[in-house]
Amino acid sequence: MIRFAFAFWLVLLNAAAADPVLVKSGEHDGFTRLVLEFESPVDWQVGRTDDGYLLHVRNVSPNYDFSQAFKAIGKGRLAGISSDPDSGDLQLAVACACYAIPFEFRPGIVVIDLKDGKPPKGSSFEEPLAARHKPESAKLPVPHYDWAQNVVLDLRAEREPIPQATLAPPPSSDPALQTLRESLLHQLSRGASQGVIDIAITPAASADTENHAPASARIGLGELPGLSVTDGLPTHDTIGAEGQNCIDPERLAVSTWGDDTPIFAQMAASSQGLVGEFDQQDDLILERAIRFHLFIGFGAEAKQLLLAFPGDQPDRAIWQSMANLVDGNPDPQSAFLAQQSCDGPSALWAILAQDNLKDAHGVNTNAAFLAFSALPIGLRRGLGPTLADRLMAVGATDVAMRVRDAILRAPGGAGSETSLLQAKLEMYQGQPAIAEATLKTMVVDPGPGTPAALVALIEAQVAQDLPVDPNIVTALEAVVAEQPDLAAAPAALLLAKAASGDLDGAFALLPTAPETEPKLWRILALLGTDDEILRHAVLPREAAMPASQPDAGPMLAKRLLNLGLADASLQWLDAETTADPLLLATIHLQRRDGRAVVRVLTGENSKPALVLRAQAMQQIGDEAAAALIYAQAGDAIAESRALAKSENWQQVSLRGEEHWKQAASALIQPAASGAAGDGPLAEGKRLIDNSDATLGVVQSLLAQVEAP
Structure with a gap:
């Protein structure tokens, strides 16, 4: 029995030693990150070697899994990675002027950052560390058996459940981890608020404590996605959020369909032996050849293989759809329809296949981004702009920005399509001036992307209310004639004509691009001449208000009001409840509808509103009320004139202008009477003197009052 227990222990030790240590990676700005996830805390050491660095784990010979080591990075910094077959030491070959900064994120997770530049002075990781080779006698661990531990009883006893691992509180004394800690907490909170992750809190193992810990947490420091929290249950990549069957991710693992060797060598090897004896095709080689052509973005060639070598492979429909999508062709009968909510790579291809997605509901944008980031860089550059367009169309602009970043991180030129994507994102961020630059x-340096850049340039200039050079209009006319498949070109040509001053020509093109009508009316309001305003903005009576941008209607209403067309101006305003009260009141005032002015300005007490209300009262004929409102508005001159029109001479003599005060006083004061016993000549002279005084006051008043 003791021999059985000893053998069983050896088997357990060998099985534990065989558990793989997954090596993940991520490319970041200025450094490359490696993450090693051990099953339990380890005692590790990092030092220099002749060609890079070496990680030694004491008392353990890890079995490293490198399947994902180069999944998200190139070989600009990390040229190679391997493990010593004897000692299990991890060897990193470095191909850059960079240095290693290792740290333990939490027990069992070791992170190694390869950063550009020179290492800090005194760095212990720059000390030489030679690979350790185990002697033959040490290759098979022989455990020490302690008879006092009663091993047989322990094996028979019921095994206690292993407590769940908890997230230890991060050390506050290490400033180097502060940025990482804040980033993790931010991403965790953001994911929880968006419903992307669920954080379950369960009681701690001890019943008499109030401490709680997450049920299960796994933190990935790789490039994508950066954070993952789970309840420990198995994932179901083949079942979508709406219960549909999702395509198995293994069938869409495009990154495994090729490697880093020269393309010409891979192409020759991919189809070698495709046709054998008696012209019989080899289905396995056919599958390898089709997948390789998709790996390098040769969709048309992949379709030619499918056509030339018919068969009954279960993935033929998938390959056919992918071939269309990598070439940028429409795929209405795609094998990926209704897959956009899946958790695997099929979400990416479903988004690419459908250009009619309206919102992000039911679209797994995070899964699509993860699948996109795992694609070869050639496919990322080719599919990235289309994917970003789809994501922006459903409102996932933040994911579209991550798509752009995943392209720009790779070495080499990103291409004109990525520059165009960058400009579109700048437009979405409200930075049309930066996008214009x-x-x-792109327009100055002609290339394949020039027509699309020309179209986007018009959108950027129109967004800034800038005039367009007529030469650009001529260039766009050539684009529309030569590239009828460029869907956005007719709309850009219409807007370019309008912004260049040819509004009549723009309105003539409106049937070819009806979606531009709201912008066209705004350009008319900003740049149109009075004649063009009269030709296009004066609508037939009872006509409905055309589709326009929110500020275009009020601008056109003001233009028509300045031309004296109050009724035509009124047609460009929405209902009274949404229109600007002051503008609406001004229109009603010009229409001589004073009561409508008073109704519209109910509750408005600003000085312009009070002045309009007073003018409305004058239209109604209530000069006394108008005078009171002018006084409230602080307009003494208008108040004085309203008092004069109301013939309230007593108030005019007190509150009116000086010349009005004199006239009012002459009217309300009795004429000077003569002395008792004056004769007719004296009385006549007195009347003449009073008349002369009154005439002088009237002449002074007329000299100072403006003619109506």
Whole structure:
């Protein structure tokens, strides 16, 4: 029995030693990150070797899994990674002027950052560390058996459940981890608020404590996605959020369909032996050849293989759809329809296949981004702009920005399509001036992306209310004629004509791009001449208000009001409840509808509103009320004139202008009477003197009052 227990222990030790240590990676700005996830805390050491660095784990010979080591990074910094077959030491070959900064994120997770530049002075990780080779006698661990531990009873006893691992509180004394800690907490909170992750809190193992810990937490420091929290249950990548069957991720693992060797060598090897004896095709080699062509983005060639070598492979429909999508062709009968909510790579291809997605509901944008980041860089550059367009269309602009970043992180030129994507994102972020600068560079340096850049340049200039150079209009006319499949070109041509001053020509093109009508009316309001306003903005009586941008209607209403067309102006305003009260009141005042002015300005007490209300009262004929409102508005001159029109001479003599005060006083004061016993000549002279005084006051008043 003791021999059985001893053998069983040896088997357990060998099985534990065989558990793989997954090596993940991520490319970041200025450094490359490696993450090693051990099953339990380890005692580790990092030092220099002749060609890089070495990680030694004491008393353990890890079995490293490198399947994902180069999944998200190139070989610009990390040229190679391997493990010593004897000691299990991890060897890192470095191909850059960079240095290693290792740290333990938490027990069992070791992180190694390869950073550009020179290492800090005194760094212990720059000390030489030679690979350790185990002697033959040490290759098979022989455990020490302690008879006092009663091993047989322990094996028979019921095994206690292993407590769940908890997240230890991060050390506050290490400033190097502060940025990482804050980033993790931010991403965790953001994911929980968006419903992307669930954080379950369960009681701690001890019943008499109030401490709680997450049920299960796994933190990935790789490039994508950066954080994962789970309840420990198995994932179901083949079942979508709506219960549909999702395509198995293994069938869409595009990154495994090729490698880093030269393309010409892979292409020759991919189809070698495709046709054998008696012209019989080899289905396995056919599958390898089709997948390789998709790996390098040769969709048309992959379709040619499917056509030339018919068969009954279960993935033929998937390959056919992928071939269309990597070439940028529409795929209405795609094998990926209704897959956009899946958790695997099929969500990416479903988004690419459908250009009619309206919102992000039911679209797994995070899964699509993860699948996109795992694609070869050639496919990322080719599919990234289309994917970003789809994501922006459903409102996932933040994910679209991550798509752009995943392209820009790779070495080499990103291409014109990525520059165009950058400009579109700048437009979405409300920075049309920056987008215009990016697009002008593309237009000045002609290339395959010039027509699309020209179209986007018009959108950027129109967004800034800038005039368009007539030469650009001529160039766009050539684009529309030569590239009828460029869907956005007709709309850009219409807007370019309008912004260049040819509004009549723009309205003539409106049937070809009806979606531009709201912008066209705004350009008319900003740049149109009075004649063009009269030709296009004066609508037939009872006509409905055209589709326009929110500020275009009020601007056109003001233009028509200045031309004296109050009724035509009124047609460009929404209902009274949403229109600007002051503008609406001004229109009603010009229409001589004073009561409508008073109704519209109910509750408005600003000085312009009070002045309009007073003018409305004058239209109604209530000069006394108008005078009171002018006084409330602080307009003494208008108040004085309203009092004069109301013939309230007593108030005019007290509150009116000086010349009005004199006239009012002459009217309300009795004429000077003569002395008792004056004769007719004296009385006549007195009347003449009073008349002369009154005439002088009237002449002074007329000299100072403006003619109506």
